[in-house]
Amino acid sequence: MINRVSEKYQRIDCMVNNAGITGPRSPIVGFADDAWHKVLKNNLDSVYYGMKFCLRVMQRQGYG
Numbered sequence: 001m002i003n004r005v006s007e008k009y010q011r012i013d014c015m016v017n018n019a020g021i022t023g024p025r026s027p028i029v030g031f032a033d034d035a036w037h038k039v040l041k042n043n044l045d046s047v048y049y050g051m052k053f054c055l056r057v058m059q060r061q062g063y064g
Contacts, residue, residue, distance in 0.1 A: 015050065017050040020042070021038075023035050023036065023038065
């Protein structure tokens with residue numbers, strides 16, 4: 001996605017890195033470990049990788 005945007009518009013000036021899931025609607029004692037790890041993977045990894053790849057483009061532009 002980052003590469004496609006960069007190629008089409010020739011630069012990236014900002015990124016809204018908004019992603020998240022809530023997981024099952026249950027008390028935490030009933031929250032399965034695999035469901036918790038799915039929430040963490042989605043909510044943390046998506047932000048990390050979005051920043052990682054977007055900042056590479058922004059750094060080449062001289063800021064980011």
